Amino acid sequence: MMTDKEVQETMERINGTEEITGAEALLRCLIEEGVDTIFGYPGGAIMPVYDKLMDYDHKLKHILTRHEQGSAHAAQAYAMVTGKPGVCFSTSGPGATNLVTGIANAFLDSVPMILVTAQVVSGLIGTDAFQETDILGVSMPITKWNCQIKNAQDIPGVLAKAFYIATTGRPGPVLIDIAKDAQINKLQFRYEKCTYLRSYNPNVPVNMKAIESAAIMINHAQKPLILAGHGVLLARAENELLRFAEKTGIPVAVTLLGLSAFPSGHRQYAGFLGMHGNYAPNLLTNEADLIIAIGMRFADRVTGNLNDYAKKARVIHIEIDQAEINKNIQVDIEIHSDAKIALQNLTAMVRENSYESWIREFRILDNIEYDRVIKEETKPASGRMRMGEVVKLVSDMTNGDAIIVTDVGQNQMSAARYYRFSNPNSFVTSGGMGTMGFGLPAAIGAKIGAPDKEVIAFLGDGGFQMTIQELGTILQYKVPVKLVVLNNEFLGMVRQWQDMFFEKRYAATELVNPDFIGIAAAYGIPAKKITEREDLEESLKEMLEAEGPFILETFIEKEGNVLPMIEPGASVSQVTLNYKG
């Protein structure tokens, strides 16, 4: 027999007039948007949501990280490998402020995220109540949009808007701050996806005149060069890029976040751009007569000194965010558009072509880079191991098929330089922010997002320790990630700058490290430390064959430098190949 209350509730459910709490409404919104994984950390203000989450655990998997920053990085990596927005929960006050680094990181790299922070009860907002922080004010410059909810009935509408804004146009993080009483109070739930906001228009129509002019310019170019950025991956335009490149025969260089948007093994692949990028694409940027920039923003790490950047080239800029066009460099043709649509239209209009002698120029410089830098880095005759040789071996052993995650510093640049990517969205790194501590939690998020892929993270001994507590998350959820610690007993990248620009005065960069293997053991994670290169291949094999998580600590040359380098203030044509202190 049902009680009167149960009868009434059943009737309401059937009639669609049932009232649910704000907390439940939030979870149902997420389900409506196709969310199945949440990264987060509970606390007082968000307890109603977590309580309801127990009833929805069959639909919404929650990953409890060990720090809110970890949840934000994990959610970002999850988003980068799945193409779905990453979702985070955190409590008010310190929970919310702990997300800040992660939000800023996602904002600079244009990754869609929904960050739900709890807020103190609405009556206390503004009174400096316990664990009250003005997270709207704090997050305003680092979110694409943010909003506070004080009334339960606003939850569905605001969440729908949040997903729409986060995932369309140039994607980015959106923060929704929900007062505790709005989580508890009831509302009649009805969900409708948001598809339109009059003040926000992500569906920019393509300007066909600009496409036409661009096609003419491309057809007449002698030395054209494509610069592909993260926008290609965000627009899921890697196939369109491939078709466009193959039809026109134009070489393709990529930015740090554009890595994996174009296969590294392709004969038209021109390499990785920027401060520690490849020799050929940096140097030849200043020889090109046409630059076709796609979904990239001419960041300073890519351009070097702007006064001597691509001066011989005309520039076509395909970019969804109009504020990026003509921001750092003046362009000749502006194609304010989604990369996929622009490339489809452009490919139809350009003629088939090939640039054999131009591509040969790249190969000649590639050979110089190989002789002067790569050979020694990947096949050193003596001394401690090098980062390049470790990464190269991992690349060969995985056939470029793994998802590579990095921390920040020399480990990151070495991974970017020496891994050969075959699949789109297989490189997860912190680009615009350069956030140390990103790697470990990002590896967790990437593995959870792509469980069928091998996920390998390259971590510095410094960055590893910034979020090392996330080993607890690996332990709890048995996340089978492979962590390669490139231990040089230094904050290597900063030490490199001290070496090159501060007369080798190693101020605060030498690290006295703990016993990482002992730490791994405490978390129940199989681990191995190697000091000799003879053991490298064998140990990597052991790591790759391990069913569960595995940590391989490698002892790396203490004072190795990542080269080539465009020194700060130098131009892309002034690349330092050798540095001998």
Added chain:
Amino acid sequence: MKQEFTISIFSENHIGILNQITIILTRRQVNIESLTASESAVKGVHLLTLVVEVTPDMVRKISRQIEKLVEVLKVFVHTSDQIIYQEIALFKVSAKSIMTGDILERMVKHYNARILVVSPEYIVIEKTGHKSEINELLEKLETYGVLQFARSGRVAITKQVKELTHYLKELDEASRKTPGEPVLN
């Protein structure tokens, strides 16, 4: 070369929009010379009028960044010759000094000002005009003792023919188009 620009921002009435705009200006170290905010002629749409002194390149960059804000509908940038604009100023002047002879009357007439309040102690004068005109009157009145002075931000109307409602309609149509529909312009 830096010059004066009037930026008119039409936005949704969203809490925090002014904050978002000033964050963009502050990051670029741009000072707001004047600011006026109010509801526009279109219900629910707010109009913010800013005056800034920057280079043409800078004004383009910041206006595109402002237009990128989710709640901003449209941003217009104008040089002073492209708009009709006014500021309003109120002067409170000691009655004793200025009531001698016909000084007050002459001044009001000459500056096209208006007397709002007359009391035994003070007189309140209102002047609408450009900043330079208001400054000139302020200077003149100072000889008689200005007790208080308050000046508004700029309000401006553009000389162009296309009106906001027109843009709103365009925005509306553009957003409802499916992505990729070619547009010839």
